[in-house]
Amino acid sequence: MRADAHTIAVERMRLGDHAFAHYADDDVRWEVPALFVFRGLSRGEKVIVMMDPGCSADVACERLAGFGGGADHARDRGQLVFSSMRELISPEKSFTARRQLDRLRQETDVACEEGFAGLRTVIDMAWVDDLGMDVEGVMAREKHADSLFESRQYAEICTYDRRWFDPAVVEEMRVSHPVALLERPGDLQAHHAPGELYLIGDADMATGDIFRAAVSVAFEAPPCRQALVDLTRLCFLSAGCAGDLLRLIGQTGAIDKVVVRCRPPQAKILHRLRVMWTGGLVLEETGDTR
Amino acid sequence: MTGGAPLQMRFTAGDLPRLRLRVATAAAAAGLDENRCEELVLAVYELACNAILHGGGGGRLLVSQVEGSVRCQVSDDGPGFVDTAPAGGIDAAPPGGGLWLARQLTDGIEIDGGDRGAVVTLLVQCRSNAAN
Numbered sequence: 001m002r003a004d005a006h007t008i009a010v011e012r013m014r015l016g017d018h019a020f021a022h023y024a025d026d027d028v029r030w031e032v033p034a035l036f037v038f039r040g041l042s043r044g045e046k047v048i049v050m051m052d053p054g055c056s057a058d059v060a061c062e063r064l065a066g067f068g069g070g071a072d073h074a075r076d077r078g079q080l081v082f083s084s085m086r087e088l089i090s091p092e093k094s095f096t097a098r099r100q101l102d103r104l105r106q107e108t109d110v111a112c113e114e115g116f117a118g119l120r121t122v123i124d125m126a127w128v129d130d131l132g133m134d135v136e137g138v139m140a141r142e143k144h145a146d147s148l149f150e151s152r153q154y155a156e157i158c159t160y161d162r163r164w165f166d167p168a169v170v171e172e173m174r175v176s177h178p179v180a181l182l183e184r185p186g187d188l189q190a191h192h193a194p195g196e197l198y199l200i201g202d203a204d205m206a207t208g209d210i211f212r213a214a215v216s217v218a219f220e221a222p223p224c225r226q227a228l229v230d231l232t233r234l235c236f237l238s239a240g241c242a243g244d245l246l247r248l249i250g251q252t253g254a255i256d257k258v259v260v261r262c263r264p265p266q267a268k269i270l271h272r273l274r275v276m277w278t279g280g281l282v283l284e285e286t287g288d289t290r
Numbered sequence: 291m292t293g294g295a296p297l298q299m300r301f302t303a304g305d306l307p308r309l310r311l312r313v314a315t316a317a318a319a320a321g322l323d324e325n326r327c328e329e330l331v332l333a334v335y336e337l338a339c340n341a342i343l344h345g346g347g348g349g350r351l352l353v354s355q356v357e358g359s360v361r362c363q364v365s366d367d368g369p370g371f372v373d374t375a376p377a378g379g380i381d382a383a384p385p386g387g388g389l390w391l392a393r394q395l396t397d398g399i400e401i402d403g404g405d406r407g408a409v410v411t412l413l414v415q416c417r418s419n420a421a422n
Binding site: 034035038041042043067068069070185186202204205206236237238239240243264265268269272 | 311319328
């Protein structure tokens, strides 16, 4: 799926985000939830996991534990909870958006009362089939859940199996969520606008070719002989890719000025490579707002 | 590393995203702030790349918490090396560039480049100011 202005990597999610994720593979389906879970645990947030109803809590915990240590301990102390949509709305038998939103608000309040920094949930949308819901009703809920996130004490990922949901539904859900996630951790995608390049995900040994190609395209014929390269949605920038960026800036003849917008850790790497800077490079360091 | 248990994993190129996640999780659990976590992840990543490129396609990572510090050890079964990291600065990641960067981003580095494989150990203090 293409990247756009609301695409980010799961590592960049914060409380207050309502995100769309997707998969079409039974191993890949665990990757985004795993990172989401472990980031939340490390930030002192409570995490509720509602995976496919056909998957037991023990199996889900075991799958997540393969990505990092501490899932069992977090589960034992109540920071990591495995549940289901059926359990969430219980004792009600049928789903209503109102009932679900109320219950998630209650769970957020409970998490904060328990001393956690907030609540994050990851919800595999397989529950739609499990509860016999009509897709249109679920889509309406997804589009009208903003109030749940306003306090910035709650974050949620809704994961869609592309093998089950109609492609048009998946695309409508991707567009309508405030945040859309890259399919897999470690991916790199580029979002181009006239004179601007936004890089999203990981720039490393595995994605170096994509990184260099995206930067080269952005420098081909920008308007006004200026270009912006925005790195703030990268969650990893290797020294090799940082060096490649500076080399490509130095080699371009079509541009007088390149603004590289970046977060503090990225700025630190680029400063270490200062010997490669050219006169047309302007480093614009942002606060880490995401 | 939760509960004091060290993190151990073997890695090849395909494991690098997972390696970064596990280092970040361990560093956050040890109390490093987000920027320091990112720097440690980058330092370990650069060493892991060295192991993949020059140490036989992969290596081993051991992360532990020792006396208020996070200790990350990357080892491989390659031919070993001599520390030639440039003192002044690096350009487009020349040989030794990863080591140089790892040294810049952490509070201590020990290198054993012997003939039975390389062993590089990084140390980051949990409550120190970032090394600049």
